[in-house]
Amino acid sequence: MKKLGTVLMLTVIIIASSFTIKPTSVHETKVDADIVDLAISQDFLTTLVAAVKAGDLVDVLKGDGPFTVFAPTNDAFAKLPEGTVESLLKPENKAKLVKILTYHVVPGKVMSSDLKNGQxxxxxxxxxxxxxxxxxxxxxxxxxxxxxxxxADNGVVHVIDTVIMPPM
Incomplete structure (x- = not known):
């Protein structure tokens, strides 16, 4: 029984590592996954994944793209006023959630070297x-x-430390 548990644990680690971020240089990382699968594979993006699912944006972000996603971490979502995330995840607030999430996405593939001050x-x-x-x-x-x-296969992700809010 102990041997079976070890084998199962190793299998989970091997499967999980197939989606783990693999550095290719000091500034760049490339993964063999789309933007959604990339986010799913990272423990620090679970709140973002839940929000994308609640907003029915999974299929969009699995699309061809390319997309540039400014991905807020779990800690970024935790900075919001208490109860905000829970409220946004409710079906009746889907339109507001989608507005916030799509404010974190820019069409095209924008690498950090493409960014200009004041842009x-x-x-x-x-x-x-x-x-x-x-x-x-x-x-x-x-x-x-x-x-x-x-x-990612369909764009690029830049991790951010704060949820950015569109004009409401």
Missing amino acids: MAKTVEGSSVKVTLKDGKAMINNATVTAADIE
């Missing part, structure tokens, strides 16, 4: 986000990019 990037939601480059860091509105250029 405005139009999001899928329709509004624009502002790029600020300062002291070697990139910011999207008030969110700092903590990991950049994580390439």
Whole structure:
């Protein structure tokens, strides 16, 4: 029985590692997965995954793209006022959730080297986000990019430390 448990655990680790981020250089990472599967494979993006599922955006983000996604971490969602995430995940708030999530997506593949200080990037939601480059860091509105250029099969993900909100 103990041997079976060990074999099962090793199998889970092998399967999980097939989606784990694999560095290809200091700044770039490439994974053999689409944006959704990439997010699913990362423990620090579980809230984002739940929100994408609640907003029925899985099929869109599994599409051909390319997409650039500014992906807020679980800690970023935790910064929101208490009860916000739970409220947004309710079916009656789906339109607001989709508006927020699509504000985190820019059409096309925008690598960090493409970003310019003061640049405005139009999001899928329709509004624009502002790029600020300062002291070697990139910011999207008030969110700092903590990991950049994580390439997926259908675009690129930049991890951010704050949920950015569209004009409401």
